[in-house]
Structure formats: C-alpha cells, structure tokens
Amino acid sequence: MAKLNQKVLIVEDEDSFLIPLKESFSDAGFDVVLAKDGQEGLSFAQKEKPNIMIVDIKVPKMDGIEMTRKLKELGISIPTIFLTNVKDATHIADAMEAYRPDSDYIIKTDISLEDIVKRAKAKLGLE
Secondary structure, three states: OOOOOOEEEEEOOOHHHHHHHHHHHHHOOOEEEEEOOHHHHHHHHHHHOOOEEEEEOOOOOOOHHHHHHHHHHOOOOOOEEEEEOOOOHHHHHHHHHHOOOOEEEEEHHHOOHHHHHHHHHHHOOOO
C-alpha cells in the first residue's frame, strides 16, 4: 500500500487490540504513533500532531474523554474516533460532547479492524 502522508495516534492499553489495529493502519499506509494511556496520548497528540486519533475511552492514568477535553482546552482539534466496549448511552454522549464536532464513536465488538481504518479514512476525506 502506498504511503498516505497521514499520521494516526492510537491510544489503547490492550495489546491484543493495539497490535492488530496498528498493523491495519500501517498496512493502509498510515504513519502510526502508539500510546498506552491517556497522559501519553495527550503528550503525543501535542508533539506528533496526528491527522486523526483512535482513542480507547477506558485507558489508564487519564481516560480518553478527559484526554480529548484537555486537548480542546489547549485549542487542539484532531478528528477522533473513540473506541470502547461500553454501550451505555450516557457514556456515548459524554464522549461525543467532549470533542465535538471532530469525534465519532465505535463499539469495538461491533466493527472489524478494516472498517475502523475505512471510517478513519472517510473522516479524513480519503475514501
């Protein structure tokens, strides 16, 4: 696959999901930056300036929603796809409100890795 000149930051603490997700984005031509917790994600988002973020909501040190709220407070707006296994409507609303209008929400168990990559490409206008 040709390089897309697009950088994705993946914030995910579970290697069983992180590694295949990283490989899927790499195979699709993305440069991939990985963070294992929200604090690392916040730091990398500021430093690496990704084109898009894939953020698990339940990560150590600072959850994904708080991480994106802090970015917003800093005036940093990066298109974001929140990933979670939580299907609670309040949880979804909190995630979406934290980083409007640049966020999307995916239940991990409801979507394939390829579809996550497709959703990210569509969000960036690449599909």
